[in-house]
Amino acid sequence: MKTMLILESPFLSIIVRTAVIYFAILIGLRVAGKREIGQMTVFDLVVLLLIANAVQNAMVGPDTSLTGGLIAAFSLLVLNYLVATLRLRWAGLRHLIEGTPTLLVLHGKVLHANLRREGLDDETLEAAVREHGLANLKDVEMAVLETDGSISVVPVGSEARLGKKPVKFLSRH
Numbered sequence: 001m002k003t004m005l006i007l008e009s010p011f012l013s014i015i016v017r018t019a020v021i022y023f024a025i026l027i028g029l030r031v032a033g034k035r036e037i038g039q040m041t042v043f044d045l046v047v048l049l050l051i052a053n054a055v056q057n058a059m060v061g062p063d064t065s066l067t068g069g070l071i072a073a074f075s076l077l078v079l080n081y082l083v084a085t086l087r088l089r090w091a092g093l094r095h096l097i098e099g100t101p102t103l104l105v106l107h108g109k110v111l112h113a114n115l116r117r118e119g120l121d122d123e124t125l126e127a128a129v130r131e132h133g134l135a136n137l138k139d140v141e142m143a144v145l146e147t148d149g150s151i152s153v154v155p156v157g158s159e160a161r162l163g164k165k166p167v168k169f170l171s172r173h
Helices: 011-032 032-040 042-060 066-089 090-099 112-117 120-132
Strands: 101-105 140-145 152-157
Touching: 011 042, 011 066, 011 090, 011 112, 066 090, 101 112, 101 152, 120 140, 120 152
Parallel strands: none
Antiparallel strands: 101 140, 140 152
């Protein structure tokens, strides 16, 4: 019973290892794209679970104690809180971590280059349009892949509700 509380790795080593893994996974998910976050498939879930299992030893090293696991878990919670707080204070960090929305449809026309770059197909886009109660892409004024991976759809005739404030979108058409 006593041995499960005794650290086999230095306290600071566990914290540093955990921080490195946290930022590596954060960067990896950012590079993977918005689709990976908002449109998780069974395959994505399997990869996420395997990553969690694969990095566990990298975080705590040879330590299998309860204390080592708690230190790693607490470190992850603190790091996540700090990143979330800093992200709200600095727009540059928010942009780096979250990215920007991507325009997928404009005036009923699909921006295929943006769709491909985000790893989406026409069927996924059409499903999102139907989920918003529209039957046809011609009825879409604008569709946007948001930074959280969801697809927002604005129907034709909704321009008045959009307001006059310019909106920045990643659009390469």
